[in-house]
Amino acid sequence: MSPFMQSLGLKYPIFQGGMAWVANGELAAAVANAGGLGIIGSGHAPAAIVAKEIAAAKALTDKPFGVNVMLLSPHVEEVVQVVLQAQVAVVTTGAGNPAKYIPAFKAAGIKVIPVVPSVGLARIMERVGVDAVIAEGMESGGHVGSMTTMALIPQVVDAVNIPVIAAGGIGDGRGVAAALMLGAAGVQMGTRFLAAKECHIHEKYKAAVLKAKDIDTLVTGAYIGHPARVLKNKMSRQFVIAEKSAAVHDDNDFAAVEEIANGSLRRAVETGDDVTGSYMAGQIAGLIKTETDCATILQETIAQAQACLQHGVTGNYL
Numbered sequence: 461m462s463p464f465m466q467s468l469g470l471k472y473p474i475f476q477g478g479m480a481w482v483a484n485g486e487l488a489a490a491v492a493n494a495g496g497l498g499i500i501g502s503g504h505a506p507a508a509i510v511a512k513e514i515a516a517a518k519a520l521t522d523k524p525f526g527v528n529v530m531l532l533s534p535h536v537e538e539v540v541q542v543v544l545q546a547q548v549a550v551v552t553t554g555a556g557n558p559a560k561y562i563p564a565f566k567a568a569g570i571k572v573i574p575v576v577p578s579v580g581l582a583r584i585m586e587r588v589g590v591d592a593v594i595a596e597g598m599e600s601g602g603h604v605g606s607m608t609t610m611a612l613i614p615q616v617v618d619a620v621n622i623p624v625i626a627a628g629g630i631g632d633g634r635g636v637a638a639a640l641m642l643g644a645a646g647v648q649m650g651t652r653f654l655a656a657k658e659c660h661i662h663e664k665y666k667a668a669v670l671k672a673k674d675i676d677t678l679v680t681g682a683y684i685g686h687p688a689r690v691l692k693n694k695m696s697r698q699f700v701i702a703e704k705s706a707a708v709h710d711d712n713d714f715a716a717v718e719e720i721a722n723g724s725l726r727r728a729v730e731t732g733d734d735v736t737g738s739y740m741a742g743q744i745a746g747l748i749k750t751e752t753d754c755a756t757i758l759q760e761t762i763a764q765a766q767a768c769l770q771h772g773v774t775g776n777y778l
């Protein structure tokens with residue numbers, strides 16, 4: 461394992477992506493206890509909820525874990541204060557530039573690792589002094605850029621002198637081995653952990669992830685500037701039709717379209733609502749067929765990655 465991953469106190473170079481409304485303290489602690497980096501997703505949740513989940517994780521593990529801070533959240537300032545006080549090991553950030561918070565995080569001994577969708581943003585993040593970047597391809601669940609993981613990772617690895625963690629479309633040991641071969645220091649998986657036993661999304665949402673085929677996701681929100689990958693369902697199909705219609709008719713009714721998205725992930729997670737709820741998941745959902753506990757996910761993934769790296773590819777040889 462790379463010195464950077466070792467410095468985080470991990471047994472395995474695997475992050476569990478901080479997923480809004482999904483990745484709570486229990487999931488993060490289960491991943492931490494299993495040797496990976498568990499990350500609580502703060503999303504747009506108020507600071508009190510984030511503090512509660514951090515406390516829950518601390519009660520369940522003495523291993524390091526992280527918090528994902530959404531920089532566009534209306535509660536970002538309070539969430540940052542909660543994270544600073546809790547002195548979690550790692551902060552990952554989404555949706556923006558964490559530069560203004562970096563001195564405070566550093567002073568608290570917290571490593572800062574933003575998610576980036578491109579070489580340009582990775583370079584900017586390196587300049588503002590982050591510790592590493594998570595380069596995420598558009599195969600991933602949740603908010604996406606336009607680069608694929610396969611094309612993005614080696615370009616980011618060549619462009620920066622800080623560790624790169626690969627995310628997007630990684631669901632087993634073959635994906636981990638491939639990411640390491642592309643120069644990544646480790647991986648972040650989100651969709652794989654939606655099917656973890658310790659992940660308490662609504663059973664209908666989890667069943668949809670387990671049932672999904674390779675082509676069962678689509679990207680909503682591309683026209684309104686917030687593209688997000690979700691499973692195909694009534695909600696996501698209607699969303700895409702509505703935003704295309706707003707764009708074609710130039711009626712500037714994107715506010716109405718955004719209203720469809722508001723709270724849709726939370727509804728899916730809490731009530732399993734597949735009519736107005738977004739079942740966010742990545743393209744790798746098609747590979748995930750069983751609900752397994754976090755320890756088994758990590759052990760099987762690492763064993764398969766090691767086999768790939770020691771003995772070559774699995775599957776069809778040339």
Ligand SMILES: Cc1cc2nc3c(=O)[nH]c(=O)nc-3n(C[C@H](O)[C@H](O)[C@H](O)COP(=O)(O)O)c2cc1C
Nearest residue numbers: 477478479480554600601602628629650651740742
């Ligand atoms: C349901 C869901 C919610 C997510 N929420 C967030 C989030 O709040 N912040 C963030 O930075 N990434 C978020 N992500 C992205 C994940 O942290 C992770 O980078 C991504 O899932 C990796 O790709 P994969 O889904 O192919 O494994 C989310 C992903 C999913 C599936």
